[in-house]
Amino acid sequence: MKLSEKVLAMQFSPIRKFNPIAQKAKDAGKKVYHLNIGQPDVPTPEVFMDAIRAYDKKVIAYAESGGNTELQDAVIDYFKGYGVDFERKNIIVTTGGSEALTMTFIALLNPGDEVIIAEPFYTNYHTFATAAGGKVVPITTKAEDGYHYAKREQIEACITDKTKAIVCISPGNPTGTVLTLDEMKLIGEIAKEHDLWIIADEVYREFAYDDREVTSFSMLPEYADRVIIVDSVSKRHSACGARIGLLISKNEEFMTNTMKIAQGRLCSSTVDQVGAAALFRLPKSYYDEVKAEYCARRDVVYEELMKIPGVVCQKPGGAFYMTAKLPVDSVEDFLMFLLTEFDDNGETVMFAPAEGFYATPGLGKDEMRIAYVLNKEDMRRGVELIRLGLEAYNKKNNK
């Protein structure tokens, strides 16, 4: 009665593993600023629950396996706003971006096949690829370079005869790095030369700050047959609990075969799809407002971080994460200190140690990821607590 090697090889979420310790701190009366999870505090647009409350079918029936046409059409119109044409057959509605990635890996990977992806990366890529029998090969990036990886030599060095796909998350989690359209073209070229798929996780698409344009691999028609787009309402629409994602591709063979997996699990939530269709019909001004809010938070976080001597970090261009190197040997040890020994006026802070975001053993021990999902004041206080905590930590260690 053994379990599978796959499941034993999977990791527990490194983001969640400090939760019980944080809970203890809270039980002891401390206030903990949670900069560790990608759960925004931005209210879900009311159109979501309004549409659901108005849903009056007597039977909550299965949706189509590929998704409700109302939602598909809303997505088609959304992409039209960026000059990109999709048809219903290019779109499978999934249960979150997570399921879109899971389906993609099942459809592409034979045992031992590899996908390359810039590290640090969202840890669940490892879980999804492992579950499909594949392997993640990291393109190592550095805090000093702002975690950029769109360089030919760097990418090609990771390609083997087992490589099936390049995974690009832009704007990125956990680094906030954004690909330009020219960088996307370079990746498209490399993928074409090496006959690879491009898996483009674009769940933070509009969250590109300063003078950056919204970019998408869907804007490159010359590579459309090898591009698989993953999308979701979780982040941009602040609807993490809605579990509605999208798998979008113009490659017919991929879509036809992936539909077998989609049919197998029957459909995504009927009620959530009703709400999600309303979200994709939001005007562009909605994205502008939310983007402005996150951009302002990023500025606050960056400003406060720069007050900490020895921090290494470039100002990230998008998403709502920032990864930075701290002047400590072990960020995990420092986080443990923050949660168990430190407080400032009864308050402390929690972030995600970045080690779990690296596939290469030993990397990331001195890095942390901050998610700027709280309001500006809380973010400012949270990063201040990191600074104060670091002073206390160094004092304790006689540095």
Place this chain on the structure above:
Amino acid sequence: MKLSEKVLAMQFSPIRKFNPIAQKAKDAGKKVYHLNIGQPDVPTPEVFMDAIRAYDKKVIAYAESGGNTELQDAVIDYFKGYGVDFERKNIIVTTGGSEALTMTFIALLNPGDEVIIAEPFYTNYHTFATAAGGKVVPITTKAEDGYHYAKREQIEACITDKTKAIVCISPGNPTGTVLTLDEMKLIGEIAKEHDLWIIADEVYREFAYDDREVTSFSMLPEYADRVIIVDSVSKRHSACGARIGLLISKNEEFMTNTMKIAQGRLCSSTVDQVGAAALFRLPKSYYDEVKAEYCARRDVVYEELMKIPGVVCQKPGGAFYMTAKLPVDSVEDFLMFLLTEFDDNGETVMFAPAEGFYATPGLGKDEMRIAYVLNKEDMRRGVELIRLGLEAYNKKNNK
């Protein structure tokens, strides 16, 4: 840029493949009675949408990966009603029974590992097992025996050194066969002797008719460490589109490791979980009412089927399906005739050919599955149309 062998080996849903042909018949003005899908017409209990409409959180946030405690507690209380004690840590809320099965197969199966299951079986077992790299080995059953399989010789003949689990669906889809508690004990004994897991799909649990008791593998504490229960609100609560299922086990190693997969996909729908908690709090009288309705439908279907000369079928004990042998060489050819050449007063009928429910090539060609998910009058007319269609089909073929 090839796809994986896994996805190429998967089948399209055999239930849905006649849909375009049925659509053509409808476009041509024919009325088609759909006895082919497991989508009940019974209204979803109003408590589901009532609970959702009352949900007033401003942010539709991630739920816990293992499920909301409100839903877990409602499930615990539901099982207490049958004298079975579960704790929160025994329960992972999944996205439909489908995801519970997917997670189970990923957690148990190494490449080439086998699960045994009575055929005809719900075709998606094949999809889920294949996606996890495993293999389904069928225990062949027959219409003449009422599709029973709980016999030691029959089960043991299918066990090899690759077998990891016995999958039992009771009450069963597509046959409606129900296991008694004694039969469950026998299967438990066999599983123990051969060191196998028992995957018990009990999504039709209360739909056991006549004098049959509600049975569950959870009622056998002596095998609790090897039993994995799959549950769902889709069928018993007529909430197929809600995508809320359950994975329940007292085996801690299994639950701990499966939680890694659950964390990977983050959570099931927050809103659907709010509704599902209300469903699991329904009084027992709810199940009695729905059960009485389905039982009456079964009686009508059986009565009408027995009017067809040459039909082979025992009266099934549960669920809302019936599989029967028809006096034709090819049920698929007959179904094509019904949809394209036949009508009675502008009406025709559609069922699911059973061939797709068999893993053994060549079996089931002369069998069909009926889902009795329409009201009694429609079910009576539907089966009558099968009878009239068969007469016309035989006439055309000069039989």
